[in-house]
Amino acid sequence: MGSDRISEISEAVLAFRDERDWAQFHTLRKLITSLNLEAAELLEHTQWLDDDEIERLARDPAGRQALGEECADVLLYLLLIAERAGIDLAAATWDKLASNAQRYPVALAHGSREKYTRLRKRAGTTGAD
Structure with missing residues (x-):
């Protein structure tokens, strides 16, 4: 929509x-x-x-x-x-999608249902990079 x-x-x-x-x-x-x-x-x-x-x-x-x-x-x-x-719901939604893209990069999250904190830990990163 x-x-x-x-x-x-x-x-x-x-x-x-x-x-x-x-x-x-x-x-x-x-x-x-x-x-x-x-x-x-x-x-x-x-x-x-x-x-x-x-x-x-x-x-x-x-x-x-x-x-x-x-x-x-x-x-x-x-x-x-x-x-x-x-x-502004549309702007907030776009911002949230951008944030989620950072938290769940395809390389780490593809096919996984793990929360971003576990994905990062498994990959050896902190999310501050």
Whole structure:
């Protein structure tokens, strides 16, 4: 999703909120709490399923719809948090990707699920290089 699409969605979310005069209720604490509750609803769809069952759920139109609705709820709250905190979400995401590229260079991380601290230790570097 390009940053222009993020902006477009964010503007629509803010308009939806403002038309209902809900900004008064949207403290950072309440928004962050709501984000986590929505993420838990996403988790609830897969809580007792194994990996294969989750993959089947995602391929099933009704399952995909349910997962999509919960993903959208998470995104809505994420956009509201970013706006309230003055975070440029697109810039923050690009910065985080650049940081992750430094932490997980392809030469060390390719095919590995280890955390960057273990990768560096195994490679004999500190990460300060």
